[in-house]
Amino acid sequence: MNGCGEFGPLLHGFVDNELDAANVVRLENHLKQCTQCRDDLVDISRLRAAIEESDARFEAPDRLHERIAQRFNPKPSARPIAQMKRWAIPGASGALAASLALLMLLPIQTQSTVDREIVDDHVRSLLSDHLTDVRTTSQHIVRPWFNGRIDFAPRVPELAGAGFPLIGGRLDYLNGRVVPAVVYRRRLHTINLFAWPAEHSPNRTVERDGYTILEWSDGGLRYAAVSDVGKQELIQFRTAFLTKAPGE
Amino acid sequence: MPHIDGAYNLACYLTRDPSLSEDIVQNAFERAFRAFGEFRGGSPRAWLFAIVRNCCFTALSARNKQSLRLVSEASLAQDDRDQISNFPDDGDNPEESLARQQEGLTVRSALEGLPEPFREAIVLREFEGLSYKEIVEVTGVAIGTVMSRLARGRSMLARALLEYREESSSPMHEVPR
Numbered sequence: 001m002n003g004c005g006e007f008g009p010l011l012h013g014f015v016d017n018e019l020d021a022a023n024v025v026r027l028e029n030h031l032k033q034c035t036q037c038r039d040d041l042v043d044i045s046r047l048r049a050a051i052e053e054s055d056a057r058f059e060a061p062d063r064l065h066e067r068i069a070q071r072f073n074p075k076p077s078a079r080p081i082a083q084m085k086r087w088a089i090p091g092a093s094g095a096l097a098a099s100l101a102l103l104m105l106l107p108i109q110t111q112s113t114v115d116r117e118i119v120d121d122h123v124r125s126l127l128s129d130h131l132t133d134v135r136t137t138s139q140h141i142v143r144p145w146f147n148g149r150i151d152f153a154p155r156v157p158e159l160a161g162a163g164f165p166l167i168g169g170r171l172d173y174l175n176g177r178v179v180p181a182v183v184y185r186r187r188l189h190t191i192n193l194f195a196w197p198a199e200h201s202p203n204r205t206v207e208r209d210g211y212t213i214l215e216w217s218d219g220g221l222r223y224a225a226v227s228d229v230g231k232q233e234l235i236q237f238r239t240a241f242l243t244k245a246p247g248e
Numbered sequence: 249m250p251h252i253d254g255a256y257n258l259a260c261y262l263t264r265d266p267s268l269s270e271d272i273v274q275n276a277f278e279r280a281f282r283a284f285g286e287f288r289g290g291s292p293r294a295w296l297f298a299i300v301r302n303c304c305f306t307a308l309s310a311r312n313k314q315s316l317r318l319v320s321e322a323s324l325a326q327d328d329r330d331q332i333s334n335f336p337d338d339g340d341n342p343e344e345s346l347a348r349q350q351e352g353l354t355v356r357s358a359l360e361g362l363p364e365p366f367r368e369a370i371v372l373r374e375f376e377g378l379s380y381k382e383i384v385e386v387t388g389v390a391i392g393t394v395m396s397r398l399a400r401g402r403s404m405l406a407r408a409l410l411e412y413r414e415e416s417s418s419p420m421h422e423v424p425r
Contacts, residue, residue, distance in 0.1 A: 001399075001402055001403040001406055002399055002400075002403055008399055009392075009395045009396045009398075009399040010395075011399070012395055012398045012399045012402065013380075013395050016373065016380065016395075016398070018379065018380045018395070043406065044402060047402055047405065047406050047409075048374060048402075050355065050409070051355055051359075051370075051374045051375075051405075052374070054354070054355035054356070056353070056355035056356040056359065056375075057253075057257050057375045058253075058256055058257040058260040058261070058266065058269075059253055059256070059257070060252045060253045060255075060256035060257075060270075060273065061270070063270075064252060064256060064270050064273060064274065065252055067274055068252055068273075068274060068277050071274070071277070071278070113379060175377070176377045
């Protein structure tokens with residue numbers, strides 16, 4: 001599982017999405033001619049899947065959750081507004097409030113990691129000649145292709161009429177899970193559209209390294225479109241996506 | 249409160265003692281709240297995990313002083329192996345769930361048998377999804393070391409899992425290298 005020579009550790013950096021673009025290109029060129037490294041890459045992914053499916057992670061017992069909650073938030077049933085009033089008292093409880101507030105902000109930190117992964121996935125799809133696993137302009141081919149490969153069904157509308165022709169789809173890896181990536185074109189630009197199950201939450205726009213990410217919720221799924229086309233055009237894309245009735 | 253599960257999982261794998269880990273995690277959260285003024289940016293989760301990690305090492309060294317004999321890693325792994333073979337056959341569980349639990353125990357035992365630096369890297373990466381940069385913040389080693397620990401750790405883990413599977417005399421599996 002350690003490849004051949006210098007490429008061994010790089011294989012792991014690659015599956016962990018931690019290589020810079022130069023090393024990704026170097027490794028991908030090497031992979032074209034090295035069966036050992038290709039096999040090892042498969043083994044590493046298989047091992048990671050086995051760990052993920054294994055239930056080997058320890059879960060904190062409820063009593064530990066309760067003990068910590070009681071210690072730092074003596075009235076867990078208090079309504080948010082009452083808590084905020086209590087936090088407003090200066091001094092020790094103010095520091096506690098700041099700590100709690102910080103820990104509550106953590107999802108945003110995690111979010112920025114996901115944003116980075118989205119951009120990295122997008123860039124890699126363009127660099128690595130692996131834009132699509134299934135190449136077709138028909139939603140009736142892309143959607144069934146995802147069946148059995150992922151356990152949810154993203155919408156794959158054809159948007160050529162709005163100036164965003166469908167190119168195809170592939171599987172990618174995002175935030176620790178396999179996700180569908182649907183690929184659209186805008187003139188000479190590429191748009192990757194990722195989807196995963198998530199509770200409904202507000203639309204987001206993020207600019208990162210010259211790329212724009214637009215996120216929205218629809219039908220129990222979270223969609224993230226990423227591209228180097230401008231924000232305005234991504235908004236047009238989302239509007240086209242949301243107004244296109246399913247199956248149309 | 250976020251990250252209690254992650255903190256507990258890390259402590260369980262570092263100490264291999266779930267009940268000690270409960271105290272460690274509570275202690276670590278107390279310290280995190282008290283030491284909050286020292287937080288200097290970066291990933292708050294990595295910062296919290298670094299505190300959990302310190303608490304684990306403190307608790308382990310305190311326990312080792314009390315205890316008359318040290319338990320070597322090799323013999324612990326053997327204990328774990330015995331535990332697997334004695335795993336109770338809970339008839340109430342559907343077979344699939346039982347198989348999943350046993351697979352969980354196998355991965356868990358194999359992982360617990362790895363030397364600490366490799367075990368830690370895999371736990372932080374595979375269960376908690378930390379980036380290499382965050383693992384650097386937790387463990388204080390260089391980023392290249394994180395990558396090489398994951399490379400070696402995964403190889404050792406794959407080999408250990410293979411041994412378990414051969415021991416349990418299941419039908420032929422494909423052999424991960």
